[in-house]
Amino acid sequence: MKTRLLTSTTLIAMMASACTTMQETEMPDAAGIPQIEEYNPAIPQATSIFAELSPLYMHAPQFDQVADDEWQGIVEEAIAIQLAEIEAIANNPNPPTMGNTLVTMERSGQVFSRAYGAFSQVVGANINDTIAATDEALAPQIAAMTDSIYLNADLFARVKAIYDNRAAMAMTAEDAMLLETTYAEFVHRGAELGAEQQAELRQINGRLSSLSSQISQLITQGQNAASIVVDTRAELAGLSDGQIAAAAAAATEAGHDGKFMLSVSNTTGVPTLAQLHNRSVRERLHRASVDRNQSGETSTLPMIRETIALRNRRAQLFGEPTHANWQMYDRMVSDPARAIGFMTDMVPALHATQDREAAVLQARIEQDGHDFELAPWDWEYYAGIVRQERYALDNEEIKQYFVVDRVLEDGVFYMAQQLYGLTFEQRSDIPTYHPDVSVYTVFHDGEPIALFYFDPMSRPSKRGGAWMSNFIEQSHLLGLRPVVTNTQNIAPPAPGEPALATWDDVTTMFHEFGHALHGIFADQQYPSLSGTNTARDWVEFPSQFHENFAAVPEVLQRYARHNETGEVIPDELIQAIDRSSKFNQGHSFGEIIAASLLDMEWHSIDPSQPAPTDVMAFEAEALDRIGLRHDLVPPRYRTPYFRHIFEHGYDAGYYAYTWTEMLHHDAYSYVQNNGGMTREMGDHIVSTFLGQGHSKTYEQMFRDFTGRDPRVEPLLEARGLIPEDDNVTGIDGAEGAL
Numbered sequence: 001m002k003t004r005l006l007t008s009t010t011l012i013a014m015m016a017s018a019c020t021t022m023q024e025t026e027m028p029d030a031a032g033i034p035q036i037e038e039y040n041p042a043i044p045q046a047t048s049i050f051a052e053l054s055p056l057y058m059h060a061p062q063f064d065q066v067a068d069d070e071w072q073g074i075v076e077e078a079i080a081i082q083l084a085e086i087e088a089i090a091n092n093p094n095p096p097t098m099g100n101t102l103v104t105m106e107r108s109g110q111v112f113s114r115a116y117g118a119f120s121q122v123v124g125a126n127i128n129d130t131i132a133a134t135d136e137a138l139a140p141q142i143a144a145m146t147d148s149i150y151l152n153a154d155l156f157a158r159v160k161a162i163y164d165n166r167a168a169m170a171m172t173a174e175d176a177m178l179l180e181t182t183y184a185e186f187v188h189r190g191a192e193l194g195a196e197q198q199a200e201l202r203q204i205n206g207r208l209s210s211l212s213s214q215i216s217q218l219i220t221q222g223q224n225a226a227s228i229v230v231d232t233r234a235e236l237a238g239l240s241d242g243q244i245a246a247a248a249a250a251a252t253e254a255g256h257d258g259k260f261m262l263s264v265s266n267t268t269g270v271p272t273l274a275q276l277h278n279r280s281v282r283e284r285l286h287r288a289s290v291d292r293n294q295s296g297e298t299s300t301l302p303m304i305r306e307t308i309a310l311r312n313r314r315a316q317l318f319g320e321p322t323h324a325n326w327q328m329y330d331r332m333v334s335d336p337a338r339a340i341g342f343m344t345d346m347v348p349a350l351h352a353t354q355d356r357e358a359a360v361l362q363a364r365i366e367q368d369g370h371d372f373e374l375a376p377w378d379w380e381y382y383a384g385i386v387r388q389e390r391y392a393l394d395n396e397e398i399k400q401y402f403v404v405d406r407v408l409e410d411g412v413f414y415m416a417q418q419l420y421g422l423t424f425e426q427r428s429d430i431p432t433y434h435p436d437v438s439v440y441t442v443f444h445d446g447e448p449i450a451l452f453y454f455d456p457m458s459r460p461s462k463r464g465g466a467w468m469s470n471f472i473e474q475s476h477l478l479g480l481r482p483v484v485t486n487t488q489n490i491a492p493p494a495p496g497e498p499a500l501a502t503w504d505d506v507t508t509m510f511h512e513f514g515h516a517l518h519g520i521f522a523d524q525q526y527p528s529l530s531g532t533n534t535a536r537d538w539v540e541f542p543s544q545f546h547e548n549f550a551a552v553p554e555v556l557q558r559y560a561r562h563n564e565t566g567e568v569i570p571d572e573l574i575q576a577i578d579r580s581s582k583f584n585q586g587h588s589f590g591e592i593i594a595a596s597l598l599d600m601e602w603h604s605i606d607p608s609q610p611a612p613t614d615v616m617a618f619e620a621e622a623l624d625r626i627g628l629r630h631d632l633v634p635p636r637y638r639t640p641y642f643r644h645i646f647e648h649g650y651d652a653g654y655y656a657y658t659w660t661e662m663l664h665h666d667a668y669s670y671v672q673n674n675g676g677m678t679r680e681m682g683d684h685i686v687s688t689f690l691g692q693g694h695s696k697t698y699e700q701m702f703r704d705f706t707g708r709d710p711r712v713e714p715l716l717e718a719r720g721l722i723p724e725d726d727n728v729t730g731i732d733g734a735e736g737a738l
Contacts, residue, residue: 150189266464411559514546
């Protein structure tokens with residue numbers, strides 16, 4: 001997953017130098033040349049550690065120079081400077097040009113970008129009460145700042161004047177894209193609304209930002225609070241000794257000496273459900289996961305009701321039929337009906353697959369002499385048994401071959417070297433926000449081009465999931481190279497044990513590094529078009545595309561070595577992983593499609609009608625309408641803890657994972673048919689989409705890579721929705737980064 005700041009430009013300011021990269025309109029004769037006034041507006045000077053570019057290598061953030069209680073003042077000062085810079089652009093007495101308006105906007109906000117980029121990562125990966133309170137206090141201020149930019153009538157008048165004159169201007173392709181996207185963003189943000197509507201929009205946006213911050217914090221608290229305490233070691237039969245030791249340590253830390261604590265994950269499904277023999281413990285753990293954030297101090301339901309109502313009211317202000325129509329204006333798929341149809345077309349085959357798989361699992365239950373009916377907490381446990389029997393695939397055995405550091409350095413980094421000529425050197429001189437974080441210099445053919453941060457292990461201070469973000473965006477205009485970070489939530493080992501990854505963790509590592517590569521290879525003039533600053537239903541394409549390389553034998557055999565013996569993973573295990581790649585698809589794909597369509601259900605409500613007052617009743621009705629087996633396969637995220645759509649900006653956008661999965665399967669089929677993982681292929685990847693940011697349309701970038709438009713068939717084949725001779729259906733593990 002890719003996170004990004006709330007403002008659409010990277011916002012850095014050096015007001016005096018508004019150099020343009022293009023010719024302006026043809027110069028009139030001397031008598032018609034307007035008088036250019038000298039304009040040197042006064043901008044407040046920052047006083048914080050972020051006032052200037054960091055003196056550290058590649059301007060890495062100086063995390064060690066900021067105390068927790070200093071962040072609010074730092075960001076508030078940066079907001080004030082950003083607003084002053086915008087006012088200066090809007091009030092320029094000279095006629096608007098690309099140079100003195102759009103390019104100067106691209107230069108604006110440096111202090112804010114540096115400060116808030118660092119603070120956002122601390123919020124996500126090392127939060128505490130002070131940071132949480134600061135985040136909640138800053139959220140409406142940042143929303144107000146964004147509104148002050150896009151609802152500034154004088155600023156929009158300048159942008160519109162340039163946009164209306166674009167046919168008479170000679171521009172580079174990137175200049176044209178900057179103008180197009182900036183104008184569209186102003187309109188989308190309300191620049192053409194009336195004064196009363198804009199005033200209401202400001203109130204809505206401010207409240208929504210506060211709700212987003214509060215919901216996010218409650219989801220994290222709810223996940224931590226949902227852990228269950230188990231009394232005896234015998235009840236944990238099926239877990240490894242290391243997992244049991246970790247559960248004992250977690251219980252002791254929580255004040256339950258002599259007992260064991262099992263945690264839930266950020267998703268509905270909990271990985272340990274596939275291992276626990278004790279059915280009652282499985283049921284407790286499952287119910288703790290699906291029921292979280294519905295009651296008590298961590299309930300998100302009142303805030304979700306208000307969020308949906310406010311989003312609908314905003315859609316009304318813009319005259320849009322739904323929030324989805326308003327939100328999807330800049331996507332590769334801009335029509336909600338197309339996104340919904342893309343997924344609902346798969347539902348009949350997927351429902352039939354779930355029925356078939358449920359019957360197989362029920363038969364396996366009865367084979368053991370049990371007379372109970374398959375329940376959601378049984379699915380992954382018996383799927384694991386069937387998987388092992390069919391494919392000799394034991395997930396706990398496989399895990400022993402995936403040491404986290406080795407996966408990164410001998411797997412992910414090796415792939416990047418073979419494809420792209422990248423090498424990595426770990427540094428010890430860059431301060432970080434947590435001791436778990438490591439930092440690497442990234443070299444391209446021997447030249448340093450980026451810094452990469454890696455934060456792999458879960459902890460109570462980190463929100464769930466995995467993501468990539470930028471501390472510094474690449475920009476030729478600003479002379480900046482990228483500083484990027486990957487964050488995951490791999491289960492920590494017991495004391496003294498090595499950190500081991502599941503296959504899902506491994507594919508997630510390759511996924512998030514795909515996002516990182518998208519930032520590392522950014523090669524744009526303007527920061528707002530750089531790297532991962534693309535639509536939701538494109539930004540997940542490069543990341544999912546790179547998941548494929550986790551299973552390339554040449555790569556797998558380098559990093560998959562037993563944590564005790566160093567033995568390379570046996571061929572039979574590799575073959576088992578490959579053979580089982582379509583197993584359990586009814587569950588793994590079903591939970592994703594259910595969540596994606598649930599998102600669209602919430603955001604396809606007629607805004608002229610009252611928003612639902614009973615969140616869980618609406619969800620139940622929506623899941624019935626979707627038509628999948630949600631009685632056995634709940635959505636990957638239930639509404640109360642669906643962080644993607646209430647904080648991350650994936651509202652009316654969770655479908656992007658499936659849409660970009662279609663893109664990546666088709667794109668990877670091109671790789672397989674054209675020489676595989678070679679440096680020549682890597683150069684082609686970079687030159688066509690990975691290094692292009694948003695300098696071209698998404699359709700053009702895909703055609704530049706493959707020579708054609710995307711096809712859905714490779715996705716259907718990978719997901720088992722096209723029948724094959726072996727009658728095996730499903731996929732296991734490929735969605736780990738969702």
